[in-house]
Amino acid sequence: MNMDDVARNGLVLLGCGKMGSAMLQGWLASGLPPGSVWVIDPKPSEWLKSTGVKINADLPASPAIVLIAVKPQMMGDALPTIAAMGNGATLFISVAAGTPISSLEQTLGAQSPIIRAMPNTPAAVARGISAIIGNVHAGAGHLDLAEELLSAVGQVVRLDSEDQMDAVTGVSGSGPAYVFHMIECLAKAGEAEGLAPDLAMQLAKATVAGAGALAEAADETPAQLRVNVTSPNGTTQAGLEVLMDEARGLPPLMKDTVRAAAGRSRELRNG
Ligand SMILES: NC(=O)C1=CN([C@@H]2O[C@H](COP(=O)(O)OP(=O)(O)OC[C@H]3O[C@@H](n4cnc5c(N)ncnc54)[C@H](O)[C@@H]3O)[C@@H](O)[C@H]2O)C=CC1
Ligand SMILES: O=C(O)[C@@H]1CCC=N1
Missing domain, CATH: 3.40.50.720 (NAD(P)-binding Rossmann-like Domain)
Known part of the structure; x- marks a missing residue:
C-alpha cells in the first residue's frame, strides 16, 4: 500500500x-x-x-x-x-x-x-x-x-x-512550544534593553529560525556552531555565562522541562 x-x-x-x-x-x-x-x-x-x-x-x-x-x-x-x-x-x-x-x-x-x-x-x-x-x-x-x-x-x-x-513527546512533540517561548523571551529581553517591540520580535524570530536552519544544514555540531559565535571575552561569552550556568541556567531548566513533559505523558497512559 x-x-x-x-x-x-x-x-x-x-x-x-x-x-x-x-x-x-x-x-x-x-x-x-x-x-x-x-x-x-x-x-x-x-x-x-x-x-x-x-x-x-x-x-x-x-x-x-x-x-x-x-x-x-x-x-x-x-x-x-x-x-x-x-x-x-x-x-x-x-x-x-x-x-x-x-x-x-x-x-x-x-x-x-x-x-x-x-x-x-x-x-x-x-x-x-x-x-x-x-x-x-x-x-x-x-x-x-x-x-x-x-x-x-x-x-x-x-x-x-x-x-x-514519553521522552520523544517531551523533546520534539512539545518542543516547538519551548522554542516559541524562547522567541517570546528573547524579544522581551530585547525590549528590556530599549528596542521597540516589533523590532525586538523580528530580531528574535529571525535569529531562532536562522540558527535552526544553520544547525540543520551545517556539518558542525550545534556546540561548534555556538563556539563559532563566541569571541573570547566578547559579548556572547558574557551572555552564555548566564545562560549556560550549570546550577541556574538553561541546562537544569531544560532537563526539568523535558522531565515534566515526559512525566505528564506517562500519567496520560491512564487516560
Ligand atoms: N498540538 C500539538 O502540538 C500536538 C498534539 N498532539 C496530539 O494531537 C492530539 C490533538 O491535539 P490538538 O490538535 O492540539 O488538540 P485540539 O483540541 O486542537 O484538537 C482536537 C480536535 O478534536 C475535535 N474533537 C473533539 N471531540 C471529538 C470527537 N468525539 N470526534 C472527533 N473529533 C473530536 C475537536 O473539535 C478539536 O478540533 C492530542 O492527542 C495531542 O496529544 C501530538 C503532537 C503535537
Ligand atoms: O501538549 C500536549 O499534550 C500535546 C502533545 C505534544 C504536544 N502537544
Missing part, C-alpha cells in the same frame, strides 16, 4: 484541531486530493471548511488509513465512531500523547494494525518530525506507509520501543 492507495481508498481524520490541521495542510500541499479525505470533527474550523475535504459525512467502510488526532481525554467519545473499521485492512495511526497502543487495541480490535506516532506542529510547513512505533499487526508495509504519509510533513524516525514515546 502507498499514497496512491490512500488517495484511492481514503484517509479518515478523527479530530482536526491544531495537530490534525497542521498535518492535513501538509498532505493537501503535497498533492493528496481533498476528495480522498474524510474528517470527523464536531467543530470544524473555517479553514477546514475551505479545503474541500468531506466533513462529518458518511465514512468509507474500509479506508486505507484512519488517523486519530483527538485529545487523549476525548478518546472514549471519539473512538466508537471508527471502531467498525477495526480488525480489517485499515491502518490506524494515533498521534495522541500518552494513549498506549494496548488501550487503542481494546476499542479498535486486537487484530487491527495500529501505529502510534508523535508528530509536531511544524508539520504545517513540512518541517515537522514524527516518531513512530507499531503493534504486532503493523508489518513492514504498514510502517512504510505511515512513514510515507508523515514524510509529507517532515522527517520520520522509527522507535525500538513504545516506552521511548
Whole structure:
C-alpha cells in the first residue's frame, strides 16, 4: 500500500484541531486530493471548511488509513465512531500523547494494525518530525506507509520501543512550544534593553529560525556552531555565562522541562 492507495481508498481524520490541521495542510500541499479525505470533527474550523475535504459525512467502510488526532481525554467519545473499521485492512495511526497502543487495541480490535506516532506542529510547513512505533499487526508495509504519509510533513524516525514515546513527546512533540517561548523571551529581553517591540520580535524570530536552519544544514555540531559565535571575552561569552550556568541556567531548566513533559505523558497512559 502507498499514497496512491490512500488517495484511492481514503484517509479518515478523527479530530482536526491544531495537530490534525497542521498535518492535513501538509498532505493537501503535497498533492493528496481533498476528495480522498474524510474528517470527523464536531467543530470544524473555517479553514477546514475551505479545503474541500468531506466533513462529518458518511465514512468509507474500509479506508486505507484512519488517523486519530483527538485529545487523549476525548478518546472514549471519539473512538466508537471508527471502531467498525477495526480488525480489517485499515491502518490506524494515533498521534495522541500518552494513549498506549494496548488501550487503542481494546476499542479498535486486537487484530487491527495500529501505529502510534508523535508528530509536531511544524508539520504545517513540512518541517515537522514524527516518531513512530507499531503493534504486532503493523508489518513492514504498514510502517512504510505511515512513514510515507508523515514524510509529507517532515522527517520520520522509527522507535525500538513504545516506552521511548514519553521522552520523544517531551523533546520534539512539545518542543516547538519551548522554542516559541524562547522567541517570546528573547524579544522581551530585547525590549528590556530599549528596542521597540516589533523590532525586538523580528530580531528574535529571525535569529531562532536562522540558527535552526544553520544547525540543520551545517556539518558542525550545534556546540561548534555556538563556539563559532563566541569571541573570547566578547559579548556572547558574557551572555552564555548566564545562560549556560550549570546550577541556574538553561541546562537544569531544560532537563526539568523535558522531565515534566515526559512525566505528564506517562500519567496520560491512564487516560
Ligand atoms: N498540538 C500539538 O502540538 C500536538 C498534539 N498532539 C496530539 O494531537 C492530539 C490533538 O491535539 P490538538 O490538535 O492540539 O488538540 P485540539 O483540541 O486542537 O484538537 C482536537 C480536535 O478534536 C475535535 N474533537 C473533539 N471531540 C471529538 C470527537 N468525539 N470526534 C472527533 N473529533 C473530536 C475537536 O473539535 C478539536 O478540533 C492530542 O492527542 C495531542 O496529544 C501530538 C503532537 C503535537
Ligand atoms: O501538549 C500536549 O499534550 C500535546 C502533545 C505534544 C504536544 N502537544
